[in-house]
Amino acid sequence: MIRRNVLRNMGLIPLAFALTACASMETLISAPGVSLRNVTVTNLGFSGQTFLLGFDVVNPNPFPLPVSEVSYGIELDGHAFAKGETAAAFVIPAQGDGEFAINVQLNLLKTAPQLLYVIRDGVRGDIPYALTGELGIDLPLVKPVRFRSTGEIHLQASSSRVAR
Numbered sequence: 001m002i003r004r005n006v007l008r009n010m011g012l013i014p015l016a017f018a019l020t021a022c023a024s025m026e027t028l029i030s031a032p033g034v035s036l037r038n039v040t041v042t043n044l045g046f047s048g049q050t051f052l053l054g055f056d057v058v059n060p061n062p063f064p065l066p067v068s069e070v071s072y073g074i075e076l077d078g079h080a081f082a083k084g085e086t087a088a089a090f091v092i093p094a095q096g097d098g099e100f101a102i103n104v105q106l107n108l109l110k111t112a113p114q115l116l117y118v119i120r121d122g123v124r125g126d127i128p129y130a131l132t133g134e135l136g137i138d139l140p141l142v143k144p145v146r147f148r149s150t151g152e153i154h155l156q157a158s159s160s161r162v163a164r
Helices: 002-028 113-124
Strands: 033-044 051-059 067-074 079-092 099-106 127-137 145-153 155-157
Touching: 033 127, 033 145, 051 067, 051 079, 067 099, 079 099, 079 113
Parallel strands: 033 155
Antiparallel strands: 033 051, 051 099, 067 079, 067 127, 127 145
């Protein structure tokens, strides 16, 4: 009986180490800083609009962070602009920075008419933004890392694809 209890308790030791490793991995990773670098209007028409969102990422950790997915939510001038998630495959260098971009297709005429005015004004001047989301890190035992930032952005028009 004592021998069976000892053997059963010995089997719990690896589980205890695994749980400790999970808890310590989360505290070892500092959240990267993510900011919205630019919003480029790539197609603007009545049936839909396409935007290229450019992001900057700063990794404060002494090891690279392999990102496997990104989820995000963006508000422009207090109005919900875009949200979603996408698979990603990039690495933020150790104590370095990187960038990534996401294409977003919207229909602002149906979903958020007030944003049409924000976008029109944003091409002329800076507008405030709020960004929230998570980066999925492709490391064992690591949960997605949350980020949040605010700032101002100037919208840019790209090439001749913008309908007038």
